[in-house]
Amino acid sequence: MLEIISGTAVKKLDTDFIAEKGITSHRLMENAAQAFCDWFESNYHRNDKVGIFCGPGNNGGDGLAIGRLLWRKGYDVIVFLLGEEGKVSADCRLNRELLPDKLPAISMSADDIAHMEFDLDVVIDAILGVGVNRPLGGDFLGMITKLNALTHVSRVAVDIPTGVPSDECLEGDAFKADITVSFQYPKFSLMFPEHAGYVGILHVVSIGIGNKFMRQFSQNKFYLQLKDVVSRHLNFSRFAHKGDFGRVLLVGGSYGSIGAIRMCAEASLRTGSGLAACLVPTCGVQVLQVGLPEVQVISSNSDRSLSLAYPKEGLDRYDAAGIGPGMGTTADAKEFLLDFIKTFKGPKVLDADAINILAQDKEMQEYLGEEDVLTPHVKEFERLVGGCQNHKQRLAKAREYSRQYGCVLVLKGAHTCISFPDGTQYFNSSGNKHMATGGAGDVLTGMITSFLGQGYGVKNAVLCGVYQHGLAGEIASEDKRRGTIASDIIKAIPKSYLALDVD
Structure with a gap:
């Protein structure tokens, strides 16, 4: 590398x-x-x-x-x-x-x-x-x-x-x-x-x-390229079953924002998850069961947003979780997030509104650990750490945040920077400007969660997820350019495996 x-x-x-x-x-x-x-x-x-x-x-x-x-x-x-x-x-x-x-x-x-x-x-x-x-x-x-x-x-x-x-x-x-x-x-x-x-x-x-x-x-700064990613992928035998490919739980959605968690879940499945379940408010159940029949749907027993009334039994059956897309930042969502972070013991990806809630509650950040991955864009990141004069300062703060809280921080953008608790930072080489579209971040959350669920380990899951997300975006935009939308990136995920020559 x-x-x-x-x-x-x-x-x-x-x-x-x-x-x-x-x-x-x-x-x-x-x-x-x-x-x-x-x-x-x-x-x-x-x-x-x-x-x-x-x-x-x-x-x-x-x-x-x-x-x-x-x-x-x-x-x-x-x-x-x-x-x-x-x-x-x-x-x-x-x-x-x-x-x-x-x-x-x-x-x-x-x-x-x-x-x-x-x-x-x-x-x-x-x-x-x-x-x-x-x-x-x-x-x-x-x-x-x-x-x-x-x-x-x-x-x-x-x-x-x-x-x-x-x-x-x-x-x-x-x-x-x-x-x-x-x-x-x-x-x-x-x-x-x-x-x-x-x-x-x-x-x-x-x-x-x-x-x-x-x-x-x-x-301790590295440039992530295609050749660095191929060897990090796991190989599965012909006898592998859906359990071997991981069970993941995607958590989020609120009234009017169910699409975010739907895209997250579909991206996880396209990345190879053996089973994907969505935990959403009741307003999202029908949307998901009709629009994405491959996922299981669990209701949090609240009509418009996630709440503490969600079913906690059986959470340990999931190998990884992705939380935040479309969940909102209401008082109910804040209570839910704190409870979920305390309850779910597996690796998890926190994105979007989960990060916005963390930014409002510094004490909640103390629950983060080495199996947690945060994926903020620049504005979300600055809500976490405060304003930055330039990107050099932003990168320094990203490294320090990862060290302080012992988590992985994925600062999204051109040359997405991945900071690990040991102080290393990886800069991504894949992707292009046509990926600057609503929902692209939800796709990334689903992909990293999928790799975590498949047993890649945190480092390989994040490096593979970030690079392959950018590669899928490049493939999707080849014939669409600025007409590319997040759903196109999801559809290009299988082609990204072909480009990597990973079975």
């Missing part, structure tokens, strides 16, 4: 790798350029006009090597050089010298930046890299402003968009990439929603640095 390390450690990481392998820093730069070009070839045509904007540091050196390699592969390439000649790094200078004579290379002055017009199909940003530690200014800001104003071009950032710091939140402006191709590991700041408009779609390409070198700089 890929480590996410500090941008300040990059120089030491590169130095250690170079020394161990007995190669030069220029050779490592060539590896990075080749990895970028391999990706580029599979995404862009040779008749595209490609402009590569190169700064004076090693990020510019990467860009120059990329330009040389793409030109040799037959791409229509032009290189633009920025920065003072006396401040060019050694490897960047070498790559300037290695540019073929016939490859157009233009040195850009401030006046050139202000007046030059660019006729390009693809803009590759290799101006400044992970060393940025202050807002852009001068010629660099002028060039970025010019590039951001171009229309009808595809923008690709090399490693990190110029101007975006690797570990902090952006101040000022930065290159607005459609795609960022990051080398070896994603930089921490690329996980921040504040930077979404600058990062675009993130791709991570290997340049040959193994985990052995990454671990010495570990911050």
Whole structure:
């Protein structure tokens, strides 16, 4: 699994790798350029006009090597050089010298930046890299402003968009990439929603640095990818019966909000639960028995919301529970939640209104434990912990909350962050913007609950649930785009197993 390390450690990481392998820093730069070009070839045509904007540091050196390699592969390439000649790094200078004579290379002055017009199909940003530690200014800001104003071009950032710091939140402006191709590991700041408009779609390409070198700089932050999930899935024999696939209880719903718990239950079944039961107020019984006949339905003996009158006998027959979707935050719901948390002893997922109730009652949070999973979106999370100035602070608070209460916290969003009580955090790579639709969170609750019920253990259940939820969303939106709804994600869950090649 890929480590996410500090941008300040990059120089030491590169130095250690170079020394161990007995190669030069220029050779490592060539590896990075080749990895970028391999990706580029599979995404862009040779008749595209490609402009590569190169700064004076090693990020510019990467860009120059990329330009040389793409030109040799037959791409229509032009290189633009920025920065003072006396401040060019050694490897960047070498790559300037290695540019073929016939490859157009233009040195850009401030006046050139202000007046030059660019006729390009693809803009590759290799101006400044992970060393940025202050807002852009001068010629660099002028060039970025010019590039951001171009229309009808595809923008690709090399490693990190110029101007975006690797570990902090952006101040000022930065290159607005459609795609960022990051080398070896994603930089921490690329996980921040504040930077979404600058990062675009993130791709991570290997340049040959193994985990052995990454671990010495570990911050216990990891990037969750498809290959990390497949091995975490359980295998079941042909003799397995529905009991082996787990019995789960989905709890929630209130008058006018039964759909949430219905979607949660259907997602659980599609994820593989052997048996799913729903505990709902009486207003939801008929809805579920007609709309989702595969689930058992238990009434809490209250017409409009969950109440303390729910049947408690037999709760121990369920392997896991998911609670919260659509349940409301009435006084009855609050009493119910506290009683359920105390009564149900198995692993459980708390979502939506269950989290909103917890936020109102700090004492109730003391009942959380290592088998409990909270799945808040950003607003729900800030109700729990208070306001946050930025996402970096939010992630720090998520880690601290998980440690304090000994539970797992899934902070939902692009690159959903999963915090474990031991301080580790995992950032998800699957999913897309088309999943930003009502009910998608209820689907996630059902999926994680299902994996808990199947006996995955808390860590594997959460990692598999979060990744596969995003994967199902990608599959569902392939032919629907912004028309994707939560029910489409549920329908795509079986296809996600096919994509993972998990039986």
